[in-house]
Amino acid sequence: EVQLQQSGAELGKPGTSVKLSCKVSGYNIRNTYMHWVNQRPGKGLEWIGRIDPANGNTIYAEKFKSKATLTADTSSNTAYMQLSQLKSDDTAIYFCATGYFDYWGQGVMVTVSS
């Protein structure tokens, strides 16, 4: 069974960074893309970007190019997303998902507050 386990909720101050993790079990992430998606409170889904863990190649949505950095560690079968220069507008639930969006993590709440 494929499972994506995300790290716990984060509380970050404006201007700081947070790094989220997404550990995959039951599937080798070398064989898929890993996507990240956010959902602001009461809003819809927004694609942030994806990484090909086999070679580290990344693609970002334009608005997240300077906000998010995607990495992956194939030895631990884990994908990561770092969010930098946090602002209140970054407060959201962040999901990871496999290449065809067929498996999703449970989501992690990131709250930006001073």
Added chain:
Amino acid sequence: DIQMTQSPSFLSASVGDRVTINCKASQNINKYLDWYQQKHGEAPKLLIYNTNNLQTGIPSRFSGSGSGTDYTLTISSLQPEDVATYFCLQHSSRWTFGGGTKLELK
């Protein structure tokens, strides 16, 4: 970037009703369109991929159709457990979600 316009934003229907939700792309997406269901407090779940392919384990009352820029998700007979928000996702050029349709029981 491809924009996805989803309608309606809110939908109220009765058990047994036929329900349709629409997504319109800003350009031809060649049937690279998926549908997701998200229940409150949960991650989205894939229902249909590439316009009309039912994901394993999804009830047959869900179906999808469309081509070019216009796509539809149909629930043939609404059940209480179908109360959720539904999203479309194009993956013809990068990835873009529709704005969502919140489906409630009348």
